[in-house]
Amino acid sequence: MKIISYNISRFCQEKVDSILLHEADIYIMPELACPEMVSLPNGYEMEWMGEFDFKGLGIVWRSELRAEVPRWFMPEHQYFLPLLVDGTLIMAAWPTTTEANKPKKYPQIAMEAIMDYESYLKAHPTVIVGDMNCNKGQSGETKRYSIQAIIDLMAEWGFKSAYHQKTGEPLGKESMATYHHQFKEDSKFFLDYAFTNVPIKNFRLFEWNKDISDHAGQMIEI
Numbered sequence: 001m002k003i004i005s006y007n008i009s010r011f012c013q014e015k016v017d018s019i020l021l022h023e024a025d026i027y028i029m030p031e032l033a034c035p036e037m038v039s040l041p042n043g044y045e046m047e048w049m050g051e052f053d054f055k056g057l058g059i060v061w062r063s064e065l066r067a068e069v070p071r072w073f074m075p076e077h078q079y080f081l082p083l084l085v086d087g088t089l090i091m092a093a094w095p096t097t098t099e100a101n102k103p104k105k106y107p108q109i110a111m112e113a114i115m116d117y118e119s120y121l122k123a124h125p126t127v128i129v130g131d132m133n134c135n136k137g138q139s140g141e142t143k144r145y146s147i148q149a150i151i152d153l154m155a156e157w158g159f160k161s162a163y164h165q166k167t168g169e170p171l172g173k174e175s176m177a178t179y180h181h182q183f184k185e186d187s188k189f190f191l192d193y194a195f196t197n198v199p200i201k202n203f204r205l206f207e208w209n210k211d212i213s214d215h216a217g218q219m220i221e222i
Contacts, residue, residue, distance in 0.1 A: 001025050001026065001085065001088065001221065001222050002023075002024040002025050002026075002202075002219065002220075002221045003024060003025065003026045003027075003028065003090065003127060003129060003194075003219070003220050003221070003222075004019065004022055004024040004026070004027050004028070004217055004218070004219050005027075005028040005029075005030075005092075005129045005130050005131070005192060005194065005217065005218050005219075005220075006019050006027070006028070006029055006206075006212075006213065006215065006217035006218075007029070007030040007031055007094070007130075007131040007179075007192065007213055007214075007215035008029055008030070008031050008032060008212065008213050008215075009031055009212075009213035009214045009215060010031065011031060011032055011033040011037070011038075011054060011055065013038070013039055015212050015213070016029070016032070016038060016039075016040075016060075018212060019212075019217070020040075020041065020044075020060075022217075022219070024219065025061060025062050025065060025085075026059065026060070026061045026062075026065075026067075026083070026085065026090055027058075027059070027060040027061070028057075028058075028059055028090075028092040028093075028129055028130050029057070029058045029059075029060065030057050030058075030079075030094035030130060030131045031055050031056075031094075032048065032055075032056060032057065032058030033053060033054050033055065033056070033058075034048055034050060034053045034054075034056060035048055035058075036053070037053060037054065038058070040060060043062060043063050043064070044060055044061065044062060044063060045060070045061055045062075045063050045067070046058055046059065046060045046061075047059045047069050047081060047083065048081075049075060049078070049079055049081050050079070051078075051098055051099070056079065057079035057081050057092055057094045057096075057130075058092075059081055059083050059090070059092050061083070061085070065085050065086065066085065066086050067083055067084065067085045067086075068083070068084055069081070069082065069083060069084075070082055070084050070120070072120060074113075074116060074117070076100070077109075077112070077113035077116065077117075078095075078096055078098045078100060078101060078109070079092075079093075079094045079095070079096050080092070080093055080094075080095070080113040080114075080117065082117070082120070084124070087124065087125070088124060088125045088126070088127070088198075088222075089120060089121065089124035089125070089126040089127070090126075090127050090129070091117065091121065091126065091127070091128040091129070092129065092130050093110065093113075093128055093129065093130035093131070093132055093193075094130050094131050094132075094133070095107075095109040095110040095113065095132060095133050095134070096109070096133070097109070105139075105140030105141070105145065106132070106133040106134050106138075106140070107134050107138075107140065107141050107142075107145040107146050107147060107149070107150065108142075108144075108145040110132055110133070110134060110150060111144075111145050111149065111150055111153070114128070114150065114153065114154075115153075118157070121157065121159075121197075122157055122158075122197075125196075125197065125198045125222070126159070126196065126197050126198070127194060127195070127196045127198075127220060127222060128154075128159070128193075128194070128195040128196070129193070129194040129195070129218070129220060130192065130193075131178075131179075131191055131192050131215060132147065132150070132191060132192065132193050133191055134146070134147035134150065134191065135147060135172075135189045135190055135191055136148060136171050136172030136190075137172065138189075147171065148171060151164075151171055154195050157197065158197045159195040159196060159197045160195065160196065160197075160200075161193055161194070161195055162193075162194040162195070162196060162200050162203040162218075162220050163176075163190075163193065163194070163203065163205065163218070165200065165203075166200070166203050172190075174190040176190070176205050176216075177189060177190055177208070177216070178190050178191050178192035178205065178215055178216045178218065179191040179192065179214060179215050179216075180208060180210070180214050180215075181214070182214070183210050183214050191215070192215060192216070192218055194218055194220040196220065196222060198222050199222065200220060200221070200222060201221040201222055202219070202220070202221040203218070203219065203220045203221070204218070204219050205217070205218050206218065206219070
């Protein structure tokens with residue numbers, strides 16, 4: 001199963017068309033517009049959650065996959081969207097500040113969602129993937145709520161970060177970035193992650209393409 005995660009930063013149809021050329025089985029797209037605004041080729045399906053029609057979290061997958069949003073989906077966690085695919089759990093992640101969860105910071109939003117989904121994450125072969133909006137040393141992190149705390153918890157549950165496993169680099173010392181703030185070359189951070197509790201067949205970060213997004217895409221294959 002090949003999964004691509006790509007925060008597309010301001011939806012337009014051309015960006016979606018470009019990303020679909022990578023021919024993955026599943027696409028995680030933070031900042032995707034609602035289904036009524038997105039045109040997909042024949043053979044694809046989509047689930048979405050968001051406050052605004054023009055900006056939310058979408059999952060797009062090939063129709064031949066047996067995929068469904070499980071009945072235990074918790075829409076109060078904005079935005080974590082689970083998809084069961086032939087018994088494998090794909091948890092699309094884009095922790096986002098909304099009117100419902102202010103004044104929480106990104107690490108707390110992410111940690112609370114992960115904790116509430118704990119039993120389901122542990123019960124399936126699972127990939128948690130997306131724009132986590134968390135980097136080491138960011139404003140608002142605490143000992144309890146931080147990307148380090150999330151990494152440590154994931155490790156306790158048997159999950160590894162695909163990037164850090166592949167490169168051997170420590171958290172906060174990544175040689176590559178996944179996000180360029182305001183599209184600046186000299187303002188870059190590592191915000192996008194793929195965690196899994198199953199063997200990784202392949203993983204890579206895409207080169208940053210500023211014509212698509214301020215984020216770089218990532219691909220994980222299990």
